[in-house]
Amino acid sequence: MKLKEIGEFGFIDRFSPSFQELLTKNLTGIGDDCAILPMNDQEDLLVTTDLLMEDVHFLRSAITPGQLGYKSVAVNLSDIASMGGTPIGTFLSIAIPPDMDVEYLDELMAGYHAISQKYQVPLLGGDTTKSVKHLAINVCVLGKIEKGKARLRSMAQAGDAICVSGPLGDSAGGLKVVLNDLAQVDDYSYLVERHHLPEPRIAEGNLLKEFGGVHAMMDISDGIASDLKHILKASGKAARVKLDQLPVSDELKRVCQSQGWKVDELASGGGEDYELLFTVAADRVEALQKAFTNQFGKSFTVIGQIEAGEPQIHWSRNGNAVEFSKGGFNHFG
Amino acid sequence: MKLKEIGEFGFIDRFSPSFQELLTKNLTGIGDDCAILPMNDQEDLLVTTDLLMEDVHFLRSAITPGQLGYKSVAVNLSDIASMGGTPIGTFLSIAIPPDMDVEYLDELMAGYHAISQKYQVPLLGGDTTKSVKHLAINVCVLGKIEKGKARLRSMAQAGDAICVSGPLGDSAGGLKVVLNDLAQVDDYSYLVERHHLPEPRIAEGNLLKEFGGVHAMMDISDGIASDLKHILKASGKAARVKLDQLPVSDELKRVCQSQGWKVDELASGGGEDYELLFTVAADRVEALQKAFTNQFGKSFTVIGQIEAGEPQIHWSRNGNAVEFSKGGFNHFG
Structure with missing residues (x-):
């Protein structure tokens, strides 16, 4: 059997159960944006890692080395x-x-330095x-967060408003321009x-984690059609999303x-916008919008709501239910 | 200018100064086997990461997938x-x-699981x-150590005995058998x-860090001819090493x-033995040997001594000074 038949999530499902027994208490294993480990009395440690491969995640001819260095940290x-959370430090593995040319690498590290600064x-x-x-670039980032404050994919509750922190589809549009x-x-x-x-x-994540009523949260890397499903599966909930409400x-x-x-x-299926996708108790949306707009001079957008039910997304456009077959970006598509 | 003209350390020297300003106190940056970060009142956090690339670090035809999974964690x-230190957890990035074949990956993860267990x-x-x-495999490992107990490359002192925890050259010999x-x-x-x-x-590292008089320590990944130089540079010391004393x-x-x-x-220039290279106050060697032998049923070997002077190794064989030109494994050689 070839890997492309089962995909990356199929592969993860094959090995992750055998590692469960090695988890001790207070450790959150595979399955969220970051792993969470106990650090001290006040804080938990967050760890995340991403591997960017040439000709899979980027084309050397299409992105400048400075942009590549910047993006490898940004994601x-x-x-x-x-x-x-708040980042503590980064670790760069590069093959x-x-x-x-050394000059290419100098520019790459200048971009890495710019976002680090x-x-x-x-x-x-x-x-x-x-x-x-x-070229292969793996970046691992450590962060920290006050104990118990981390927002997980599993925290969505029925009745929550589903929100995004900014416009969707720009990155996917940019990729189409390049391709x-x-x-x-x-x-x-x-x-x-x-x-x-x-x-x-x-900064947006920091405000949201402090705000009572904000439940599940993740970043939009594969597109909401794919990413929101992770929240629904982890939380055991369904969602209604209005395509006409997506911020573009x-x-x-x-x-x-x-x-x-x-x-x-593009707005629902396109990846790499790296906006935040989060769910908020319906009666807290107005107060949160006020605080959010105050701090950032922009508003977030409510795109639907969480409901009880099987973990799937019910899409509508202008009040009419629509089928949506194109999923998010699948690494092994 | 091509990277192979300056090598991996030349590249690191180009970018690392610009990142110095971002280091806050209590953070040890680039340059040791692990980064050291403050974790809590009792412990520091250790972080290390290694990227293994197919046809550079391993040949798919020469190593079984199970061995590859095992080794990627072991290093x-x-x-x-x-x-x-003591390991806390691992993070696997795999491209x-x-x-x-999924079966190849299953075996790889079985090897990864065996060493994890x-x-x-x-x-x-x-x-x-x-x-x-x-195939690209990046493993990042977090560990912990009691505050102040971490043994650094910079801790060697004049008069220290230079020691290794086990035989040298076996891995380089094995590589020659394969090639x-x-x-x-x-x-x-x-x-x-x-x-x-x-x-x-x-376990050996844990005993050594507890033992008064053990100063600098690192693992032997590139061969002692190369690795010991890192200790000498970081400590500002010279070394005398007796080739005839190398444990084989x-x-x-x-x-x-x-x-x-x-x-x-092979014993001096060959890499990947992953034994420990450490320096010990001369008057503590005997007591340490007793404790080490007691616990592990094997002895470590004294191969030379640290001296004041420029950071270089003075080699001898049976009492005669010898020149040693073949360096350790150079990734960009």
Whole structure:
């Protein structure tokens, strides 16, 4: 049997049960954005790691080395943000093709440094080694959070409003611009930048974890059609989502209109926006919106609600139920 | 300029100064086997990570998937051992070629599980993704150690005896058996097993860190000719090492004799033995040897001594100074 027949989640399901017995109390194992470990009386430790492979996650011809260095840290900081945590430090493992220019690597590390400085996160170690052909970058990030404050995928409750912290689909639109080799100007360059330079929503996550009534949380890496299902499975709940409520940038709308792309497919199925997806008790939404807008000068968007039921998403558009077959980005599709 | 002109350490030297400013107090950055972070009043956190790339660190045709899974954890546990620490948990990032058999991965994870169970270290998370061609495996391990007990590369003192916890060169001999396609029987199979299934010296490291007079410590991953230099540079000391005192297994001696390989080149320059290299106050060696032998039923070996002076190794054989040009394994050689 080939791996592509069962996919990455199928593979994880095959080995993870045998490791359950090794978990001691207070350890959260495989299955959330970060692992949670006890650190001290006040705080828990968060750990997350992401492996970026050339020609799978990025094309060397399409992303500048500086953007690549920036993004490789951003996607991990986003996992820390998605629990409500604060990053402590990063670890970089990099496997480098032997003919690579040092100048390329200098730029890559300049991008890595720029985001490290922006979020004041030190680089604490790693591994530098050789690759036969493809550049491989693994970043591991440690973070911390006050004990008991981490927001998990399993915390959604029936009646919760389902919310997202910012526009959806920009990154997927940017990827289409790159793959279709469209001129990167105006709206098109905006989308490509959103794809190459995502921002981890650390401050937003910090506000949300402090706010009573915010329940489940995760970051949007594979697209809400896929990511929301993780929350539903972990929480044992169903969801209703209104496609017409998905927040979409004007830039994406205009590009979709002129290219004939379906905007709600990109907004629901496209990955790598790295906005936060969270659920909030319905009676707390208004107060949270006020606090959120006050602090960030932008609002979050309610896109649906959590219900009792089998873990699936019931989509609607302008009040009419619709089937939605295109899933999120599947690594082994 | 190509990376192979400056090597991996040259690359690290280029970017690490710019990250210094981001280090806050109590954080040990790049440069030791593990990073050390404050965890709580009693303990520090240790973090290490290693990236294994197919056709660079392993050949899929030469190592079984079970051995590969075992070794990918072992080399990281060895870094925890080398500080005197105890492992807490592991994180596995794996990039998989799409045509790979699930059965191969099952075996790989069985090996990963075997060592996890042997040392009672849970798998706490990771990332599973696709690779275009080569299998890539990054393991990150967290460990802990009582505050102030971690043994660093910088702690060697003039007059210290330089010691190793077990035989040297077996792994390098095993690699030569594999690369020369020799029949893997008897002594030859012993060496290959030492190459494919290294054991992290966690218990040994735990005894050593408790023992007054044990100063610098690291694990032997690149060969003592290379690894000892890291201690000398970090400590600002010189070393005298007696090639004739290097501990060598009978198996390696016999294979070297019949193949015409130079045993002390393998023992001094060959990597991946994952024994511990440590320095001990001269007047504590005898007491330490007694405690070590008592606990492990084997002795460690004194191979030379630390002296004041420029960070270099002065080699001798049977009392005569010798030049030693072949360095340890250089990833970008």
